[in-house]
Amino acid sequence: MADSLAAAVAAVQSLIGDRADAWDLARLIPVPLLRELGAAGLLCAQVPTGYGGLGLTSLLGGELTAETGRLCSSVRSVQTSHGIAAWTIQRFGTPEQRHAWLHRLTGGELAAVGFSEPGAGSDLAGMTTTIRRDRDEVVVDGHKAWMTAGHYADLLVLFCRYEGGAAAVVAPAATPGVQVRRIADPLGCRAAGHADVRLDSVRLPADHVLGGVGLPLPLLVTTALAYGRMSVAWGCVGILRACLAAASRHAASREQFGKPIGQHQLVAGHLADLLVAEQVATRVCEHAGRCWDAGSADQVIATVLAKQVSAGQAARAASTAVQVLASAGARDGQVVARAYRDAKLMEIIEGSNEMCRLMLAEHALTLATEEGQ
Ligand code: FAD
Numbered sequence: 001m002a003d004s005l006a007a008a009v010a011a012v013q014s015l016i017g018d019r020a021d022a023w024d025l026a027r028l029i030p031v032p033l034l035r036e037l038g039a040a041g042l043l044c045a046q047v048p049t050g051y052g053g054l055g056l057t058s059l060l061g062g063e064l065t066a067e068t069g070r071l072c073s074s075v076r077s078v079q080t081s082h083g084i085a086a087w088t089i090q091r092f093g094t095p096e097q098r099h100a101w102l103h104r105l106t107g108g109e110l111a112a113v114g115f116s117e118p119g120a121g122s123d124l125a126g127m128t129t130t131i132r133r134d135r136d137e138v139v140v141d142g143h144k145a146w147m148t149a150g151h152y153a154d155l156l157v158l159f160c161r162y163e164g165g166a167a168a169v170v171a172p173a174a175t176p177g178v179q180v181r182r183i184a185d186p187l188g189c190r191a192a193g194h195a196d197v198r199l200d201s202v203r204l205p206a207d208h209v210l211g212g213v214g215l216p217l218p219l220l221v222t223t224a225l226a227y228g229r230m231s232v233a234w235g236c237v238g239i240l241r242a243c244l245a246a247a248s249r250h251a252a253s254r255e256q257f258g259k260p261i262g263q264h265q266l267v268a269g270h271l272a273d274l275l276v277a278e279q280v281a282t283r284v285c286e287h288a289g290r291c292w293d294a295g296s297a298d299q300v301i302a303t304v305l306a307k308q309v310s311a312g313q314a315a316r317a318a319s320t321a322v323q324v325l326a327s328a329g330a331r332d333g334q335v336v337a338r339a340y341r342d343a344k345l346m347e348i349i350e351g352s353n354e355m356c357r358l359m360l361a362e363h364a365l366t367l368a369t370e371e372g373q
Contacts, residue, residue, distance in 0.1 A: 069238025114144030150195030165214030
């Protein structure tokens with residue numbers, strides 16, 4: 001398994017290389033490269049080998065995500081969306097659906113996921129996109145907002161109202177009635193291809209509804225988002241590693257007042273903070289990854305904790321790293337400037353800071369109640 005991770009990391013390094021800043025400036029990742037990453041199983045590395053994936057554990061898949069995030073948060077964002085799509089199919093699809101769709105996701109087709117809507121962000125209970133059954137077809141109507149990788153995706157996994165509950169449906173992006181509109185100027189992860197998607201009477205075969213039946217919305221979205229949170233948390237570890245390396249390199253080489261700035265204690269303090277941030281985030285992610293791999297009951301809350309800690313650490317650390325590089329990091333095309341913009345978004349997505357804090361507080365109250373019994 002460790003060999004599979006080493007090979008996957010080497011493949012990601014060779015495919016992404018040092019091109020993240022160029023893609024960020026162009027606001028585009030070359031699609032053939034994304035397809036190559038997908039066909040090598042690198043966008044959903046935890047999918048079992050029987051479906052063409054690499055079968056990595058959560059912990060090792062996390063390390064691969066961190067390395068992707070270290071190199072390029074836009075590619076990592078595409079990887080997160082694609083991975084959520086695969087995980088949703090794996091968890092909620094029938095054996096036939098898993099066979100049909102997962103092979104496509106490990107064969108070079110690209111996927112994006114749609115939970116959010118203009119009126120339903122933090123509160124997904126406000127979702128209004130519907131799937132309606134019509135004999136052996138279903139009809140999807142609604143509007144999904146901010147779908148990461150929506151601009152690149154061949155397949156859209158859409159979370160919708162269905163039969164008194166909810167369901168995820170797989171919609172090929174080329175289906176009549178699907179309109180993908182790219183978001184032109186996102187604050188960060190600028191090459192991740194965010195898009196708003198309108199769905200007007202989109203007709204699909206009924207067997208595109210995963211599992212075929214309505215499920216409770218909280219079960220569906222919590223399961224899917226848990227994968228996304230884990231992926232984002234590891235992506236933040238990658239951002240932290242990139243910031244730590246860039247700031248340390250600069251502090252060792254840039255001289256002011258007759259010595260490297262890293263020897264001025266206030267700058268040295270920034271480097272210590274960056275190292276602490278990277279280590280803390282790594283440890284909480286490793287803990288959560290072990291919970292996933294052990295199938296522990298703590299998996300969900302450990303994941304929320306990992307996302308909350310890592311996103312906060314990444315946002316603060318990226319700001320610190322810009323401070324260390326100062327003018328050398330204060331423009332587009334600089335790794336810390338990109339990290340600064342990308343990291344901020346990590347505090348918004350897959351459950352904002354506030355929503356994660358509310359979940360953690362609820363957990364704390366549950367623990368207190370259990371201890372009191
Ligand atoms: P709102 O829900 O309007 O919240 C605004 C503010 O109020 C936030 O600070 C929030 O934390 C706070 N708030 C809201 N309710 C409460 C409360 N009860 N208590 C305390 N604070 C509260 N969506 C997808 O479906 N698929 C994607 O691939 C995807 N990718 C994204 C990529 C990016 C870069 C961005 C920016 C967004 C993406 N989203 C995606 C949407 C994302 O999930 C939402 O932006 C997020 O859930 C927050 O929703 P909102 O933006 O509508 O903010």
